[in-house]
Amino acid sequence: MTDEENLDADGDLGFTPAVVDNAGRAAASPATRRRRAGFRRRAASLAVLVGALTAVGGGYAMLAPSSGADDSTMTSADIEAGRQLYNNSCITCHGANLEGIAGRGPTIVGTGSADVYFQVSTGRMPAPVQGAWELRKVPKFNEKETLQLGAFVQSKGGGPEVPAADANLRGGPEELGEGGELFRLNCASCHGATGHGAPLSAGKIAPDLYRSTDRQLYTAMQVGPENMPVFANNQITPEQKRAIIGYVQAMKESKDPGGAGLGRIGPVAEGLVIWTAGLGVLMVSILWIGARL
Ligand code: HEC
Ligand code: HEC
Known part of the structure; x- marks a missing residue:
């Protein structure tokens, strides 16, 4: 040789x-x-x-760092804090016992912490005295206060609960196909094939989904705001909801012009850190x- x-x-x-x-x-x-x-x-x-x-x-x-505040358990102190927030910002329209006030706001008995989370975290509630409630706005309360409000409403009337902070709500890449299929079947007719939103009949709008977080997507399906249907767990299982969320967020990220979306510090940024450190070790x-x- x-x-x-x-x-x-x-x-x-x-x-x-x-x-x-x-x-x-x-x-x-x-x-x-x-x-x-x-x-x-x-x-x-x-x-x-x-x-x-x-x-x-x-x-x-x-x-x-862990994924932010630990809000998975709401204490009685949180419920009390939620009551205070409610009395200051919601009671004028929804009443002392969530029963609603004619001409101002509907009853929210049994809407649960999921609905409160959706409405308050997307800035829809507290509603301005008059105006387009369906529009997303800058939220008035932070994440913790939002969950406290939800815990209070939950404690009064029950209803669908907001998923815990540490719950994994986003399906992995292997579920993208299923998520896309479910999205086209259940969501695209109103929100458009790419989630860009579309006008509905009677002057209503299905908004774009590009600004929605995992939890907002999840709670939207749980509660079905306004013209949107409720997608109960026997229609779309929690596993399928996760697949849909994974698909919507993947669409959103692929819409970012060029490179890693540095505004969204997430898996990409972490991967980058490990990659850089790994190269050094190499x-x-x-x-x-x-x-x-
Ligand atoms: C100015 C009046 C007003 C205030 C203040 C207000 N709301 Fe509302 N709220 C409404 C109206 C009107 C609706 C119905 C909106 C719709 O149908 O789009 C509503 C709807 C809701 C719903 C959904 C009810 C359903 O049937 O799905 C929730 C939950 C809710 N509000 C929570 C709150 C919370 C929590 C606050 C305080 C942070 C608050 N609201 C403050 C007027 C108000
Ligand atoms: C029949 C039409 C319709 C269908 C089908 C529908 N939606 Fe909606 N969706 C709406 C409307 C209308 C709103 C606005 C509600 C409001 O503002 O109170 C909305 C709001 C939302 C929001 C909140 C966006 C924001 O601006 O904060 C999310 C998230 C959402 N939908 C997700 C979904 C997903 C996921 C599906 C499929 C599983 C779906 N929707 C199916 C009509 C629809």
């Missing part, structure tokens, strides 16, 4: 890696021994690499392996 053929046998990467040193090659005589040594070297460096990358990933996961391990040989 010539040296050139040996190179090819060693170089199943298609190139000669920098860690395959010429000294080792010249010293060893039988080709098989050299190949085995090469294999062991590669296996060792691979182990180092995998170990290092796992350490980086694990370290990052430990250091990464360089260090290559240098380290090189130095040892």
Whole structure:
């Protein structure tokens, strides 16, 4: 076997890696021994690499900030805080016992924390004294206050509950096909094939879905605001709702002009961090392996 053929046998990467040193090659005589040594070297460096990358990933996961406020459990203090907020901002239209006030607002007994979350987080409620309620606006309350309001309304009359903050509401890439199918069947007729929104009859509008968060999409399906039908769990299961949300958010992201949407710090940005850190570790391990040989 010539040296050139040996190179090819060693170089199943298609190139000669920098860690395959010429000294080792010249010293060893039988080709098989050299190949085995090469294999062991590669296996060792691979182990180092995998170990290092796992350490980086694990370290990052430990250091990464958790997904915001922990609002999965509402205490009686939260309900009380919700009552205060309600008395200040909602009672004039919905009444002291959520029973509604003629000419101002409907009863919201049994609308549940899901409906309150949808209405308040999208800025629809509290409604202006007069005007287009169906329009999305800048929300008046922060996430915590919104959930407190919901907890209060929930405590008075029950109803569909807003999903917990740590609930995974977005289906993965493997469910995109199913999500797209369900979206075209159930949502596209009003919100358009790409979720851009469309006018409905009688001057109503199905808004675009580009600004909706996972939780807003989920609660919208739970409660069916205005002309939108309710999509109960026996019509569209929670799993299917997640698939739809995954599809809508994927459409939204593919609409971003060019590159990663830096405004939405999410999986892409995290992946970038791991990638960058991983590259650094890679360089260090290559240098380290090189130095040892
Ligand atoms: C100025 C009056 C007004 C105020 C203030 C107001 N609402 Fe409303 N609310 C309405 C009206 C009118 C509707 C019906 C809107 C519609 O049909 O689009 C409504 C609808 C709702 C619904 C949906 C009811 C359903 O049947 O689905 C919820 C939930 C709700 N409001 C919660 C609140 C909360 C919580 C607040 C306080 C943060 C609030 N509202 C403040 C007038 C008001
Ligand atoms: C019959 C028409 C219709 C269908 C079908 C429909 N929607 Fe809607 N949707 C509406 C209307 C009308 C509104 C505005 C309601 C309001 O403002 O109170 C709306 C609002 C929404 C919003 C709130 C957007 C915002 O501006 O905050 C979301 C999210 C949403 N829909 C998701 C969906 C999803 C997901 C589906 C399919 C599972 C769906 N809708 C099916 C008519 C429809």
